[in-house]
Amino acid sequence: DIQMTQSPSSLSASVGDRVTITCRASQSIRMYLNWYQQKPGEAPNLLIYGASSLQSGVPSRFSGSGSGTDFTLTINTLQPEDFATYYCQQTYSDVVTFGGGTKVEIK
Amino acid sequence: QVQLVESGGGVVQPGRSLRLSCAASGFTFSIYAMHWVRQAPGKGLEWVAVVPNDGTNKYYGDSVKGRFTISRDNSKSTLFLQMNSLRTEDTAVYYCARYWGSSSANDYWGQGTLVTVSS
DSSP: OOOEEEEOSEEEEOTTOOEEEEEEESSOOTTOEEEEEEOTTSOOEEEEETTTEEOTTOOTTEEEEEETTEEEEEESSOOGGGOSEEEEEEOSSSSOEEOOOEEEEEO | OOEEEEEOOEEEOTTOOEEEEEEEESSOGGGSEEEEEEEOTTSOEEEEEEEOTTSOSOEEOTTTTTTEEEEEEGGGTEEEEEEOSOOGGGOEEEEEEEEETTTTEEEEEOOOEEEEEOO
């Protein structure tokens, strides 16, 4: 199975900061990389698909980049509602895998 | 609007079985692949299984392979997860999620149903 490694596992940031989360795949997954946001008690919400495409309705301060094995989620000008846990997911393989998650906390 | 509603969760003893359902509405269920994803208390997301729109080639995560079976009834717009030989480590919230082929991503998720495996 393809292993997905996210870093950091947690970070503290302030409103207005720029935040970057990375995700590395154990083999090339081309651009089959998605990012989800999850808040406590809620289901995950799709933010970015295909490594860099913004899901409809998602604010433009979220962006994704990368291909092959290395990917990045960037949140520009962090807002109070962005404090949550973020997961990457690869769908290159029939056996899908998620990264371990990155919890973004308030500094 | 798209709705996915899971049901069937509860408390079950180790070694027993449980069947989860996911009722879909607001879209043409029969043309979408569907996934199950779970989340143990305080832990991250773990992918469980996928079934294509026609119910043929199914795939499973290593931790559930041979014990869980994913299936669907397109006539009833319902997804199922048959869970056998349950273990304490299967305790989790189980989500069903629609797979949008154009994006290769899960664009809609249910609210989840909690399965607790405990003696």
